[in-house]
Amino acid sequence: MKMQVDIRRTNGDLQFKAENEIGRSVMLDGGDSREGMRPMELLLSALGSCAAFDVVHILQKQRQPLEDIHVNVVGTRPEDGEPKPFDSVEMRFTLTGSLDVEKAERAVSLSVEKYCSVGATLRPETEVTYTVEILRTTSA
Numbered sequence: 001m002k003m004q005v006d007i008r009r010t011n012g013d014l015q016f017k018a019e020n021e022i023g024r025s026v027m028l029d030g031g032d033s034r035e036g037m038r039p040m041e042l043l044l045s046a047l048g049s050c051a052a053f054d055v056v057h058i059l060q061k062q063r064q065p066l067e068d069i070h071v072n073v074v075g076t077r078p079e080d081g082e083p084k085p086f087d088s089v090e091m092r093f094t095l096t097g098s099l100d101v102e103k104a105e106r107a108v109s110l111s112v113e114k115y116c117s118v119g120a121t122l123r124p125e126t127e128v129t130y131t132v133e134i135l136r137t138t139s140a
Helices: 039-061 101-115 117-121
Strands: 005-009 015-020 025-029 066-076 088-097
Touching: 025 039, 039 066, 039 088, 039 101, 039 117, 088 101
Parallel strands: none
Antiparallel strands: 005 015, 015 025, 066 088
């Protein structure tokens, strides 16, 4: 199963728009204007939402009455050096509803440790490849 997003620069600085195959988009901004999320914030968002999706699905299958879920994700990066990958990520799940505590804790555990595809992708075994295409313009 392939997924694709197109990322295009929207200004003369570090502002970009990422758009998926069905036209849904998110703004990214690495400049001072902060009109969009930074890439590392998007990574935390992806991790937290992926885990939340799994928790909801697991609790639905268990017929647990989940009314609401909130996930706070905090990533810690080094101050110095390049690149600056996260040294640690802490996720705090707040679940609302008349839930069986053991089932709720197990759902979060299964999500984070087994089912979340974003979390699995952060592992070092993930192969990342790339190609480069240069489109030349004529200068005046």
